[in-house]
Structure formats: C-alpha cells, structure tokens
Amino acid sequence: MIQLDKVTKQFNTANGTLTAVDNVSLSINDGEIYGIIGYSGAGKSTMIRLFNGLEKPTSGSIIVNGANITEIKGAKLRAARHKVSMVFQHFNLLWSRTVEENIAFTLEVAGVKKEQRQVKVAELIELVGLQGREKSYPSQLSGGQKQRVGIARALANEPEVLLCDEATSALDPETTDAILDLLVSINERLNITIILITHEMHVIRKICNRVAVMEEGKIVEEGDVLQVFESPKAAVTQKFVQQVIETSGQKESIKQMQEQFPDGKLIKLFFVGTATERPVITQLIRKFNVEVNIIDGNISPTKSGAYGTLIVQINGVDDDVEKAVNYLAAQGIKSEVISHD
Incomplete structure (x- = not known):
C-alpha cells in the first residue's frame, strides 16, 4: 500500500x-x-x-x-x-x-x-x-x-x-x-x-x-x-x-447529418459494460415510430469493462422522439442531447 x-x-x-x-x-x-x-x-x-x-x-x-x-x-x-x-x-x-x-x-x-x-x-x-x-x-x-x-x-x-x-x-x-x-x-x-x-x-x-x-x-x-x-x-x-472516444471526421459527419435532417434530435449515447453488447437501437426502432441514423460510434475497452459512445439522430414527431429518449433512459443508458434544430 x-x-x-x-x-x-x-x-x-x-x-x-x-x-x-x-x-x-x-x-x-x-x-x-x-x-x-x-x-x-x-x-x-x-x-x-x-x-x-x-x-x-x-x-x-x-x-x-x-x-x-x-x-x-x-x-x-x-x-x-x-x-x-x-x-x-x-x-x-x-x-x-x-x-x-x-x-x-x-x-x-x-x-x-x-x-x-x-x-x-x-x-x-x-x-x-x-x-x-x-x-x-x-x-x-x-x-x-x-x-x-x-x-x-x-x-x-x-x-x-x-x-x-x-x-x-x-x-x-x-x-x-x-x-x-x-x-x-x-x-x-x-x-x-x-x-x-x-x-x-x-x-x-x-x-x-x-x-x-x-x-x-x-x-x-x-x-x-x-x-x-x-x-x-x-x-x-x-x-x-x-x-x-472522439473519432476523426466525427464533427463533419454531424454537420452533414444536420444538413440532411434539420428537424432531427442529435443525441450522444453512453454505454458501459455489458450494455455495449445490447441491440438497443434495433429495439428502439421496433418499439417507436422513429427513424434512427447512426452518425458515429466508438467502443473503448478498459480493465474494468467496455465503455462506448454512439452518436445518433432520431427523426419523428416530437412525442415519439421524446418517448424513444425516455426509453433509453429506462434501459440505464445515459444520453446527452447535442443539438435540436
């Protein structure tokens, strides 16, 4: 010690x-x-x-x-x-x-x-x-x-x-x-x-x-x-x-997606441990009337487990998008809104 x-x-x-x-x-x-x-x-x-x-x-x-x-x-x-x-x-x-x-x-x-x-x-x-x-x-x-x-x-x-x-x-x-x-x-x-x-x-x-x-x-x-x-x-x-965790070209990818889908909600998701292996995006699309575009992602292994981030843009009517974001939180997945144009 x-x-x-x-x-x-x-x-x-x-x-x-x-x-x-x-x-x-x-x-x-x-x-x-x-x-x-x-x-x-x-x-x-x-x-x-x-x-x-x-x-x-x-x-x-x-x-x-x-x-x-x-x-x-x-x-x-x-x-x-x-x-x-x-x-x-x-x-x-x-x-x-x-x-x-x-x-x-x-x-x-x-x-x-x-x-x-x-x-x-x-x-x-x-x-x-x-x-x-x-x-x-x-x-x-x-x-x-x-x-x-x-x-x-x-x-x-x-x-x-x-x-x-x-x-x-x-x-x-x-x-x-x-x-x-x-x-x-x-x-x-x-x-x-x-x-x-x-x-x-x-x-x-x-x-x-x-x-x-x-x-x-x-x-x-x-x-x-x-x-x-x-x-x-x-x-x-x-x-x-x-x-x-930030990959090269990430900012450019975000900019392009914002231009293509200006009404979407841009969100960074944080995955820890076994959560990095779960098909969360697939479940999200099946449960809610939203479209999810994956912009960038990265998984970083540590000695204590994996840590990952995923930047997505969720498109749909406001109520459906809000439900989708709340669902992610209920699954124990932290999220951060990057922008909402």
Missing part, C-alpha cells in the same frame, strides 16, 4: 515560490496498476520523484510499503528505494554495454555474485521477450526493444513498486500497445504495483485499474477508470476522455 497524506512540494525560484504538488492525498493498493495523468506542468514528474524519495515533500507524509520515506534516512532510505524502481521515457541505457550487461548493471552495483547475476539476467530477458538480443548494443535495438531492456533492468532488484515515467511517450502506437501489454503481464506474473505517469488517456484506458487526474499540482479527479470514462467531472478530465 502506498499512501500520500496532504503532500505538498514547493520550489524556490527567481520568480518566487512554485508549488509543483499541492496538498495531494491518495492511496494506491498493492498489486494494482495506477495511472496519474495530466498535461505538461501539472506536477506529474515531481509527483513520481516523491514516491521513491528522490524529492522530499515540503509538507505531508508518504508511506511506501510501511516505510515513511519522508522521515527515514541513510541505509533505511536506500533499502526502501531498492523496492521502488523506475522506467524512464528515454530509456537511460548504457550505450557501451550490451543488453545483458545493461540488465546486470543494477545487480553488479548491489554486489550480486556473477553466477547469480547470469541466472537472473536470463530470467529477465525471457520475461521481457528479448531472447536472441542478449549481445546487442542499444544502438542496434528498436525503441520498443530499448524500453524492454529498461523494464528488465528496473526489475532486476525484485522491486515491489515499478514507476513508469512517460514510459511509452517516445514510442509509436503499435509499439506502445506492445509495451503496455508487457506491463500488464509483469503485473500479473509478479504481482508488482505499477504507477504510470502519462499525458495519454489511451495508456490509462488500456491497462490501469484506477486513475488520478492532475492539474496545477492538484488531484482534480480520481476513481476507477471505467467510472471516470463514464462520468468525467473536471473539465480537464472531460478533455482527456474526449481525445479517446
């Missing part, structure tokens, strides 16, 4: 005091994948350095696996840090060392004997899927392979917490998905707690159990990922969610 209680981190600058983390309290459960998302300047990078004691909070307490890292020093702090490893955005590999030598470096520093290092390195290479690249140098690897080396190296000391600081930001979408799948596999196989710092909602949606949204150093929203997708409250959260 990781607990932050009223944590604030301030820096003295030439322009005065900068509050990077502002009175943050949160709890992260053992073995979960927890996401922290925010735009540049939100305080994410400072936050992640607080988890492993690289930064000390100005006030508040941080408990990591029973150790208050805001108070301990010396050998106790070093021991606590060994249980918290980090994966970096730009890999931070040693370019003069091979894959296996990069992974072994952490074990060398820890004083692990050579035979034990070799066994551990072989296990980690298998874990991250780098068999056959043991003797390769970083310059001979793709971005995804470099990040796999970084992940293997971070796992060498058998940490209890893995911090990922924008670990997929330098990767293309396909490679990003592969690395995210690897992190899920590691989480399940090792039961390790993973904390992801990112500005990409796709990353949160794909693998996180819960998410905290940061803005100007504060946590403005927190909760289960599916819950946050279903009902984003803060404006910045709504913006992040919209980036994932």
